[in-house]
Amino acid sequence: MGDVFKALADETRRAILDELAERDDQTLFEICSRLAMNHGLGSTRQAVSQHLDVLEEAGLIHSERRGRYKFHTLDTSPLAQIAERWHPKDSP
């Protein structure tokens, strides 16, 4: 599995996660429209596709081919290792 920290250390990849948190099963086309319209990010589809590969290697998203289309879905479970490594202090 790729490095979660490296995957998160990029503004465009964090914006992709923000948008995938809105709803599951997005195509590359939808992700690109959201980045352009909601974040003013004019990344090429090829660049976004490469960002998705990094996120998928880190386990932060899953892509699934269904019929002729490929959908992407957020998976926040790798983020648990951050809380396990640095336990959040209990609130008073």
Place this chain on the structure above:
Amino acid sequence: MKITLLSIFVDNQDAALAFYIEKLGFLPAADVPMGEHRWLTVVSPEAPDGTQIVLEPSDHPAVKPFRDAIVADGIPFTSFGVTDVQAEYDRLLAMGVTFTQAPLVQGPVTTAVLDDTVGNLIQIAAMAGA
């Protein structure tokens, strides 16, 4: 210069005609036998003298790899204007139409993307106040 025709490659002309008429609500325009296939067009009832869509056979070998690649990424081949994307989405979904993108509101523009069952993704779009 005017835009009179827009060609869309379709896997099956009969199935395409059925979808574009029965689901999308277009009207038949031309239907002329041309050897193995037909010169087959439809037009919008909202603009009967406007641009016709040519439902063109997709049997050229270059069509499949091109379409497989753009469809996999969810990229629509073209876009049609509607007044209410959510209403069209609800109507078409109830008729069994598959969408790869549910309605997405982005500022003044709302879009959705559907599968035309004959090889293409089609976007429907509305501009607020248009």
